[in-house]
Amino acid sequence: MNQAAAPILELTGVSKRFGAVQALQNVDLQLVAHEVHALVGENGAGKSTLVKILAGIHQPDAGQMKLNGQELVLSGPAAARHLGIAVIHQHPNLFPDLTVAENVFVGRLPRNPLRGVDWGELNRAAERLFADLGVKQSVSVPVRGLSVADQQLVEIAKALSLDARVLVMDEPTASLSSREVERLFTIIRQLRARGVAILFVDHRIEEVFEIADRVSVLRDGRHVITVPIAEVTPADAIRHMVGRRLETLFPKEAATLGEVALEARGLARKGLFSDVSFQVRRGEIVGLAGLIGAGRTEVARVLFGIDHADAGEVLVAGMHADIRSPKDAMRLGIVYVPEDRHQQGLVLDFSIAANVSLPIVQRLSRLLVLDRAQEEGLASDYSKQLQVRATGVDQAASGLSGGNQQKVVIAKWLATKPTILLLDEPTQGVDIGAKAEVHRIISQLAAQGMAIVLISSELPEVLGMADRIVVLHEGRVAAEFGRDEASQERIMAAATGHAPA
Amino acid sequence: MSVRAIDSPTSSALAGRIGLERTLTLVARLREVGILLVLLVVVAIVSIQAPLFFSVSNFEQILLNVSLIAVVAVGQTTVVLTRNVDLSVGSVVGLVAFVTGDLLKEHTLDVPGAIAVGCLLGVGLGAFNGLIIAVARVPAIVATLGTLYVYRGLDFLVAGGKQVSAIDLPRGYLGIASSSVLGVPTLIVAAALIALVAAYLLRNSGVGRELYAIGSNPAAAEVIGIPTQRLIFGAFVVCGLCAGIAGVLWGSRFGSVNALAASGLELQVIAAVVVGGVNIFGGSGTVVGAVLGAILLATIENALRILHLSEFWLLAIDGAVILLAVATDAAIRGYFQRILMRTGRR
Numbered sequence: 001m002n003q004a005a006a007p008i009l010e011l012t013g014v015s016k017r018f019g020a021v022q023a024l025q026n027v028d029l030q031l032v033a034h035e036v037h038a039l040v041g042e043n044g045a046g047k048s049t050l051v052k053i054l055a056g057i058h059q060p061d062a063g064q065m066k067l068n069g070q071e072l073v074l075s076g077p078a079a080a081r082h083l084g085i086a087v088i089h090q091h092p093n094l095f096p097d098l099t100v101a102e103n104v105f106v107g108r109l110p111r112n113p114l115r116g117v118d119w120g121e122l123n124r125a126a127e128r129l130f131a132d133l134g135v136k137q138s139v140s141v142p143v144r145g146l147s148v149a150d151q152q153l154v155e156i157a158k159a160l161s162l163d164a165r166v167l168v169m170d171e172p173t174a175s176l177s178s179r180e181v182e183r184l185f186t187i188i189r190q191l192r193a194r195g196v197a198i199l200f201v202d203h204r205i206e207e208v209f210e211i212a213d214r215v216s217v218l219r220d221g222r223h224v225i226t227v228p229i230a231e232v233t234p235a236d237a238i239r240h241m242v243g244r245r246l247e248t249l250f251p252k253e254a255a256t257l258g259e260v261a262l263e264a265r266g267l268a269r270k271g272l273f274s275d276v277s278f279q280v281r282r283g284e285i286v287g288l289a290g291l292i293g294a295g296r297t298e299v300a301r302v303l304f305g306i307d308h309a310d311a312g313e314v315l316v317a318g319m320h321a322d323i324r325s326p327k328d329a330m331r332l333g334i335v336y337v338p339e340d341r342h343q344q345g346l347v348l349d350f351s352i353a354a355n356v357s358l359p360i361v362q363r364l365s366r367l368l369v370l371d372r373a374q375e376e377g378l379a380s381d382y383s384k385q386l387q388v389r390a391t392g393v394d395q396a397a398s399g400l401s402g403g404n405q406q407k408v409v410i411a412k413w414l415a416t417k418p419t420i421l422l423l424d425e426p427t428q429g430v431d432i433g434a435k436a437e438v439h440r441i442i443s444q445l446a447a448q449g450m451a452i453v454l455i456s457s458e459l460p461e462v463l464g465m466a467d468r469i470v471v472l473h474e475g476r477v478a479a480e481f482g483r484d485e486a487s488q489e490r491i492m493a494a495a496t497g498h499a500p501a
Numbered sequence: 502m503s504v505r506a507i508d509s510p511t512s513s514a515l516a517g518r519i520g521l522e523r524t525l526t527l528v529a530r531l532r533e534v535g536i537l538l539v540l541l542v543v544v545a546i547v548s549i550q551a552p553l554f555f556s557v558s559n560f561e562q563i564l565l566n567v568s569l570i571a572v573v574a575v576g577q578t579t580v581v582l583t584r585n586v587d588l589s590v591g592s593v594v595g596l597v598a599f600v601t602g603d604l605l606k607e608h609t610l611d612v613p614g615a616i617a618v619g620c621l622l623g624v625g626l627g628a629f630n631g632l633i634i635a636v637a638r639v640p641a642i643v644a645t646l647g648t649l650y651v652y653r654g655l656d657f658l659v660a661g662g663k664q665v666s667a668i669d670l671p672r673g674y675l676g677i678a679s680s681s682v683l684g685v686p687t688l689i690v691a692a693a694l695i696a697l698v699a700a701y702l703l704r705n706s707g708v709g710r711e712l713y714a715i716g717s718n719p720a721a722a723e724v725i726g727i728p729t730q731r732l733i734f735g736a737f738v739v740c741g742l743c744a745g746i747a748g749v750l751w752g753s754r755f756g757s758v759n760a761l762a763a764s765g766l767e768l769q770v771i772a773a774v775v776v777g778g779v780n781i782f783g784g785s786g787t788v789v790g791a792v793l794g795a796i797l798l799a800t801i802e803n804a805l806r807i808l809h810l811s812e813f814w815l816l817a818i819d820g821a822v823i824l825l826a827v828a829t830d831a832a833i834r835g836y837f838q839r840i841l842m843r844t845g846r847r
Contacts, residue, residue: 306724326726336724344720349784350713358714359725365707372705412725 005032006069008197009054009085009166014063016049021429023049026063027223029216031166031197036188038212038229039201042241042492043292043457046221047201051170054199055087056080067166086159087168090175092151096144101126103143104158129157133187149180156187167191168199173207174293185211203291205234205496217241234498235489242459242488252443252465258282260318261451262334262420264303267312272298273475276312280420280451285442287466288455290495295475296455297339300422303453304336305329316420330359333419337409337426339455341402345409348398352390353379355397356412382411386441403434410441421445424455439465459488473497532778532786535829536793540800547804554807561686565678567792567799568692569594569747569754573770574777574791575699576627576743579736581774582703584716584783585634585641587737590744591766592652593626597748599656602665602758605674612673619749620742626652627741631734649767653760660760667756678753688750692792695746700788712736716783772819773798776826798822 007030016024024046031037041047052058053065056074065072067083074080080087094103102109104126112118126139135153143151152172159167169188173181188211192198202208208215209229217224217240224240261282268274273295280286288296301307303314305323314321316332323329329336338344346355356379357364364371364378379393386407390400397408406426413421423442427435442465446452456462462469469486471479471494479494548555573590580587601619604610610618626648633644667675680687703709715722715729722729752758777794779786798819805815 304724326724327728330726338724343718344724347714347717347721347784349717354710358710358727361707361710363707368702368706368708370705370707370710 005034007032007066008068009072010066012064012066014050014053014060014065016053016058016060022221024053024060024221027218027221029199029223029226031199033165033195033197034192035213036192036198036200036211038208038215039199039218040203040205040208040215040237040241041218042203042459044220045218045241047218048170049221050218051087051089051168051199051201054080054085054166054168055089056085081162081164084163084165085168086155086162086164086166088152088155088159088170088172090171092148092155094143094151094154097142099140099142100137100146100154100157101139103154104129104139104161106158125161126157129160132160133157133190135183135187147180148175149177149184152176152184153187156191164196166197166199168201170201171203171293172200173202173204181207203496205237205498208237209234235493238492238496238498239489242492252285252467253447255283255447255449257284257467258449261316262303262453263315263318264299265313265315267299267302267309267314269298269302269307270310273472274311276472276475276477278470278477278480280453282419282449282451283446284467285446285452285454285465287462287469288453288472289457289459289462289469289491290472290478292457293474294472294495296472297424298475299472300336300424300453300455303329303422304334306336330416330418333417334422335413335416335418335420336422337406337413337424339424339428341405341409341429346397346405349396351394351396352383352388352400352408353393355408356382356393356415359412359416378415379411382414383408385414386411387437401434403430403438406430406434406438407441410438414445418450420451420453422453422455425457426454427456427458427461459491462486462491463488471495532830533790533793536777536790536797536826540793540797543797543800543804547808551804551807554804559803559807561689563796563799563803564689565686565754566803567795568686568688569750570766570769570773570799571692571792571795572695572743572747572750573766574773574795575696575788576740577770577774578777578779578786578788578791579699579703579712579743580641580740581771581779581781582712582716582783582786583733583736584719585733585736586645586771586781587627587630587740588642588645588767588771589626589630589648589652590740590770591763591768592649592656593623593741593744594748594751594763594766595760596626596652596656596659597623597745598751598758598762599660599665599760601749602670602752603659603663605671605752606665606669612671615674616749620745623741623743623745623748624738625741627738627744628734630741631737634737635730635734653764656762657760662760664757664759665752670752670756674753675756676753677750688754691746691750695743696788696792703788708732708735713784716780717785769798770795772823776823778826778830780830794826 009031011027011029014024014027027050039047039050049058053060056077056079059074095106098106101123105122110118110121110125123139130137130139133153133156137150137153143154172184176184188198200212212229214226214228215232215237216226217237219241258281260279262280265277267276276299278286288299290296298307302309305325305328308324314323316334321332323332342348347358353376357375361370364375376393383390383393388407388411389404397405400408426442427438430438442452442454454462454465463486467483469481469491470477471491473495474497478497481490553559573594577587577590597619600622601615604615604618605612630645630648633639634641678688682690703712711722711727711732714727715732719729751762773795774791775781776797777786777790777792779791801818801822802815805818
């Protein structure tokens with residue numbers, strides 16, 4: 001590789017803040033022609049923000065970007081594309097009802113003398129692009145029905161047609177089979193040979209070591225290190241990715257573990273996860289760790305009956321449980337606090353009281369009519385227990401802060417008197433103070449004998465709270481650690497598919 | 502860390518937010534009051550222009566015209582709250598009206614029997630809509646557009662060019678519309694009772710809460726284990742029942758029924774619901790608002806007739822009222838959302 005070559009794209013001291021969250025801080029990055037540059041980091045390390053800045057979707061708050069030595073300001077995605085920076089997102093953004101050729105040339109369709117679309121020229125041009133890539137692809141079929149891998153190729157063909165000099169790929173292999181990954185890598189190598197500078201964002205360490213020439217690590221929005229791939233080992237890279245300080249932790253209180261409350265045996269859902277087995281005892285917190293897309297949320301959705309398993313079984317208190325709907329799960333004492341508060345957790349128009357009572361609103365009714373006094377009493381009891389900061393239980397949920405909204409979601413489920421609690425990223429988007437409170441609440445609930453499954457992308461949170469940690473990697477259980485054997489490095493190694501030493 | 506803050510606001514920023522919350526709730530409650538105010542303004546202006554307008558008998562006339570629409574609007578509101586719509590209500594009213602009238606004309610059934618059959622027919626037609634939407638998962642706007650034509654077609658099939666006239670109908674049946682309870686026409690009393698019961702249940706029952714939740718956040722409703730599809734089915738059955746009741750009363754009110762009865766009623770009903778502040782995307786609005794919307798539209802129509810304005814103005818003003826109502830809602834909602842964003846953390 002030409003180490004000395006001047007970078008095509010250069011970022012210096014780039015920062016970006018969203019509200020209270022510093023997503024990127026003072027990040028440097030240089031992309032060089034003829035080079036595949038890998039960008040790795042944990043969930044939330046700032047990879048996506050960086051990609052979006054390069055795509056022109058976000059504008060940096062501070063710092064400088066240079067393209068071929070010239071100052072670069074991207075006013076929007078169109079500007080980035082125009083300047084030869086092509087971004088291929090994890091889920092391709094194509095028009096499913098248009099043909100492959102139309103998608104490649106959308107917005108720039110060749111015209112015939114009558115100002116109509118020159119279909120012949122359009123299809124010929126698209127065919128040339130795919131032939132260049134060495135891929136057989138009919139260009140006159142609609143994109144709907146193509147596999148994700150094929151859709152990515154359409155995006156790559158589009159980038160080529162735009163003469164892109166910088167190609168940014170955001171976790172392109174996340175939903176590809178191993179054969180498709182091989183084909184993609186062949187194409188990436190081909191593009192590299194042509195002189196394209198490629199930024200390859202990924203979290204599969206093995207893949208990074210297969211394809212990249214150089215690797216940069218982000219952690220908590222900061223640039224940690226950039227090194228030629230030959231000079232690091234996978235273990236080094238992982239150590240750089242983790243290593244977050246553990247001081248903000250709220251450790252779990254000691255609780256006596258009871259009998260097994262929930263057991264998953266060989267659970268599988270096609271294309272998402274398979275052979276997932278674990279047990280949770282009363283009073284125990286089991287952490288489900290893994291990277292985004294590893295199948296953690298999908299497992300929780302099956303346990304709660306929103307989705308259905310293709311194989312395996314769930315046992316509740318040692319008995320086979322037939323969970324076909326959330327109603328069934330709730331009857332068995334299982335509740336699920338979803339990842340996305342706004343989309344699945346709360347009815348924002350409703351008051352705190354109405355949100356808390358919603359799952360049991362029928363039980364609070366006599367002869368159809370809701371007992372408002374009972375509802376209000378219940379809501380204010382839980383609000384007090386969880387220390388919800390609000391003017392009163394009649395305040396609308398939309399006006400609460402993130403942490404307080406999360407407490408209302410938890411209160412809502414506690415009102416159903418559950419025995420098994422599935423928590424999906426319970427402190428995401430919650431400020432530090434409220435985070436500690438949520439941790440305290442979870443710990444208390446475990447101490448009261450509840451069995452808790454805690455899904456979290458924050459390793460310190462999992463390490464601090466969980467008695468046992470089950471690590472998922474690409475839909476399979478990659479490792480299981482007791483509290484004493486777990487470390488950030490070991491979890492991350494298992495989560496990135498790097499076999500533990 | 503400060504201790505529990507329920508009932509004890511801690512900072513001035515929080516206090517400001519609280520004031521805002523109160524205002525927001527107030528505005529939501531005031532939506533009905535707003536329509537009432539517009540109504541009063543219309544009444545005042547028209548009364549000055551045309552003294553004829555301001556009389557008990559004229560108001561009674563307006564309310565009589567509104568009563569059947571109001572009953573249908575109650576059912577429509579229930580459906581719209583769940584993020585659905587029922588375009589077939591006009592056809593249901595028409596079909597039920599003709600079948601009821603025909604049963605009475607042919608002396609197949611006595612008055613209570615014919616009324617019961619009419620209501621059950623409405624329930625059945627609503628249930629059929631509900632099945633297509635909740636079980637086959639066809640979008641409501643398409644499904645009920647289909648049944649709008651199917652039910653009207655059935656109406657033509659049953660009627661076969663015939664017509665039911667007042668002389669064919671028993672006095673006991675026609676008497677429903679002309680009788681009164683404590684000086685108030687029975688139709689108005691019936692419509693008011695239905696609306697009040699529905700308003701009370703939507704506001705104070707568990708099922709009502711769940712209907713609002715479905716419209717407000719379907720994903721959350723599903724996760725909570727609310728039987729979403731079953732409730733949507735139920736909402737269409739209620740809507741069918743309301744249309745059935747209106748259909749049963751139709752012949753009594755108008756004396757004659759043919760296969761075209763209540764054509765286009767669905768649009769009047771949806772207009773009333775929207776003007777009444779029910780969010781067409783579900784989740785918010787009240788039956789009281791919808792009924793007030795119906796009264797407002799009927800009052801304007803009546804006023805324009807008394808002022809001898811042409812049909813063109815009638816339609817144009819109806820349209821303007823709908824657009825104005827929706828624009829006001831959007832403006833108020835947007836305004837408060839912006840303030841909330843500025844003061845709130847998220």
